[in-house]
Amino acid sequence: MAHNRTPMTDVAEDDTFWVGTAEQLAERMIACREIGFSTFLAEMPAPYDDETLERWIGEVKPMVETG
Numbered sequence: 001m002a003h004n005r006t007p008m009t010d011v012a013e014d015d016t017f018w019v020g021t022a023e024q025l026a027e028r029m030i031a032c033r034e035i036g037f038s039t040f041l042a043e044m045p046a047p048y049d050d051e052t053l054e055r056w057i058g059e060v061k062p063m064v065e066t067g
Contacts, residue, residue: 022055026063033064 011017018025029040042056 022059022063026060026067029060029064030067033067 008019011019018028020028029037032040044052
């Protein structure tokens, strides 16, 4: 968020911003899947952060698939 000049305080109370560890994000996605969600769209402000995208695919996605 700092890279995109968006202070965390600007989004701290906004439930549409999912911020946390890979485990926290996977838990939230698993909970949504349990109530019927089957598709998730991740929106990230440009310029895109390669590390974030890689961690979504390499860490969060496998936890959700096996959760």
